Amino acid sequence: MRCVARTHAVLALELVNAELVAARAALVDRQSELVPVGKRATDITVAEQTRAVLRSPGGTYRPRPDYVINQALIDQVTAEKEASEMRVAEAEAVVASVYERHCAAGLGGKMVFVDLAGAEYNQDSTIMSTATAKAQTQTPTEKHEARQINTDLLALKEVMRAWATRSPRRRVPFRASPLTMVLREAFTDEAAVAGMVVTVSPANTHHAATLNALKYGSLMGTAAAAAARQG
Numbered sequence: 001m002r003c004v005a006r007t008h009a010v011l012a013l014e015l016v017n018a019e020l021v022a023a024r025a026a027l028v029d030r031q032s033e034l035v036p037v038g039k040r041a042t043d044i045t046v047a048e049q050t051r052a053v054l055r056s057p058g059g060t061y062r063p064r065p066d067y068v069i070n071q072a073l074i075d076q077v078t079a080e081k082e083a084s085e086m087r088v089a090e091a092e093a094v095v096a097s098v099y100e101r102h103c104a105a106g107l108g109g110k111m112v113f114v115d116l117a118g119a120e121y122n123q124d125s126t127i128m129s130t131a132t133a134k135a136q137t138q139t140p141t142e143k144h145e146a147r148q149i150n151t152d153l154l155a156l157k158e159v160m161r162a163w164a165t166r167s168p169r170r171r172v173p174f175r176a177s178p179l180t181m182v183l184r185e186a187f188t189d190e191a192a193v194a195g196m197v198v199t200v201s202p203a204n205t206h207h208a209a210t211l212n213a214l215k216y217g218s219l220m221g222t223a224a225a226a227a228a229r230q231g
Contacts, residue, residue: 009115041077
């Protein structure tokens, strides 16, 4: 019987103190305050500009002679938005200052462990037949989970492949899945160190699965080597 985890497990450990936690909480508060203020400023500005023009039957726009843009209102909401943005910047500066004062203590250091769920299929004919039989008895929820697992693993594979080439014209698809978004910092932070532990089987019946797992794991080594050369 082949047991497969139904999802990925993520454990993140970070070195923090009360001052950093409070500073981050204050930053989140300021950012949450900015969202409605910024939206209101945008909505009012767009609404005023829209009311000030007329669309002709031919699809062109011309100024509306009987409407005067309420510039005072636009200036007011713009000023409110800028003031809110300033408060966000001040909160960001506080967080940065906490890091600077405690940098020697390793504040903000982080370790992230990810237990990847196993792929729901591979090229081994024996396991394929087992997987096929299993798929026939899966519930709709289990089938959805299996598709998501495979999608995540493929997305991570594409990220590692793109990161290994590091072509300026090639976009690294971090947003392809929640898994790669979680792991984005491990690839983009120049100070980060990433590694992968691959679980394999010595059994002949699992030869294809073992080979696929080793090929998958080797992508991490390729990406790490490419990052070291370009770093």
